[in-house]
Amino acid sequence: MEIPATKITASPQKPIYKFLIYGKTGWICGLLGKLCEKEVIPYEYGTGRLEERSQLVSDILAVKPTHVFNAAGVNGRHNVDWCESHKMGTIRTNHNILMINYGTGCIFEYDASHPEGSGVEELLKEYDNVCTLRVRMPISSDLSNPRNFITKISRYNKVVNIPNSMTILDELLPISIEMAKRSLSGIWNFTNPGVVSHNEILEMYKNYIDPEFKWTNFTMEEQAKVIVAPRSNNEMDASKLKKEFPHLLPIKESLIK
Numbered sequence: 001m002e003i004p005a006t007k008i009t010a011s012p013q014k015p016i017y018k019f020l021i022y023g024k025t026g027w028i029c030g031l032l033g034k035l036c037e038k039e040v041i042p043y044e045y046g047t048g049r050l051e052e053r054s055q056l057v058s059d060i061l062a063v064k065p066t067h068v069f070n071a072a073g074v075n076g077r078h079n080v081d082w083c084e085s086h087k088m089g090t091i092r093t094n095h096n097i098l099m100i101n102y103g104t105g106c107i108f109e110y111d112a113s114h115p116e117g118s119g120v121e122e123l124l125k126e127y128d129n130v131c132t133l134r135v136r137m138p139i140s141s142d143l144s145n146p147r148n149f150i151t152k153i154s155r156y157n158k159v160v161n162i163p164n165s166m167t168i169l170d171e172l173l174p175i176s177i178e179m180a181k182r183s184l185s186g187i188w189n190f191t192n193p194g195v196v197s198h199n200e201i202l203e204m205y206k207n208y209i210d211p212e213f214k215w216t217n218f219t220m221e222e223q224a225k226v227i228v229a230p231r232s233n234n235e236m237d238a239s240k241l242k243k244e245f246p247h248l249l250p251i252k253e254s255l256i257k
Helices: 026-040 052-062 082-084 119-124 150-153 167-182 196-207 220-224 239-244 251-256
Strands: 019-022 041-046 067-070 098-104 130-136 185-190
Touching: 019 052, 026 041, 026 167, 052 150, 067 167, 098 167, 119 196, 130 167, 150 196, 220 251
Parallel strands: 019 041, 019 067, 067 098, 098 130, 130 185
Antiparallel strands: none
């Protein structure tokens, strides 16, 4: 009598990565979600409020992520009080999960006497499971988004003309996911190498998007009279990022691409 072969049902393979992302309603967070879908990386958006430790613990226990991405408040003030009171213990005590924190690079000035660093960075730098990315004047190919730096300055009545380091999201956000996969930590200047001025960007806008576009410049002194808070202008050293990712394009090349 022939004995039928035992049928073996393959169990679904557990994904290598699973991301928990905070900042669901934000621009960068939305782009991260699309990148995860493109790379077939399972992800969920965090529902807990960042200032409520118990809610973050619940998120982590429910999702069981390999990495946490904090893209909440990239364009605004980080909650220093929350960092001080929580000391990232929520993440650190849960299997030492790596956190990618999208911070700001607008904490430096060309003026050498300008104080360096930020309260958030000072609190986070002691943790070896946190990767802080300094984002500056983020740009993407989606010119319909009002947070896009190109879109912003193209709608201003007048603009200053100062060279600055900037972050091309189309190129750098995928790199941030790769940084998570490589378990990189510490503080990184998350900008393309080099600088580009407001006028150079608007010249490109005119050449590639709107040949009829015109703009007017004014001085920093004139600008200071019409804005509430002073703006940061600086060039950040992206050599550390470039060394890790040699294919990273200079800012002007990345802009054109």
